[in-house]
Amino acid sequence: MELKPQFTEFLAGIRPTIRQQEDWKVGSKTLRNRLEADEKLKHIVVATFLQGSVRRSTAVRPLGEKRPDVDVVVVTNLDYNRLTPKEAMDLFEPFLERYYKGKWRPQGRSFGIELSYVDLDLGKL
Numbered sequence: 001m002e003l004k005p006q007f008t009e010f011l012a013g014i015r016p017t018i019r020q021q022e023d024w025k026v027g028s029k030t031l032r033n034r035l036e037a038d039e040k041l042k043h044i045v046v047a048t049f050l051q052g053s054v055r056r057s058t059a060v061r062p063l064g065e066k067r068p069d070v071d072v073v074v075v076t077n078l079d080y081n082r083l084t085p086k087e088a089m090d091l092f093e094p095f096l097e098r099y100y101k102g103k104w105r106p107q108g109r110s111f112g113i114e115l116s117y118v119d120l121d122l123g124k125l
Helices: 004-014 018-037 085-090 093-100
Strands: 045-051 069-076 104-107 110-114 119-124
Touching (some): 018 045, 018 069, 018 093, 018 119, 093 110
Parallel strands (some): 069 119
Antiparallel strands (some): 110 119
16 A cells, blocks of 8 residues: 555645745844854854754644744853853843844743744754
8 A cells, every 4th residue: 555645745734834944044044144243242153053853854834823943053162161151141132132122032041032934042052
């Protein structure tokens, strides 16, 4: 019994749409470019990368009015022996206010950024 057509149809029904994929690409790329170019942060930002379901290509289509969610990780050269996690996070708040005023919130050791077309989670290593 061949189920390939049904499985293909099932995947098409749960995978993010092309528009949603484009939205997370634009949102995450803009955030990453801004981080790497920011005059106050570029001396501490070593790299940025995606993680989670988007990175692993296992994302599913958000239901209803929910937006796609993308996890962006920032690798820094900050010394964890000299700064507390809170102090390190505080360094990113002026950046977030500058580019995402009214759209971001702290969430533990990361920040959530809610845009009209995508939700970004910004975490630090």
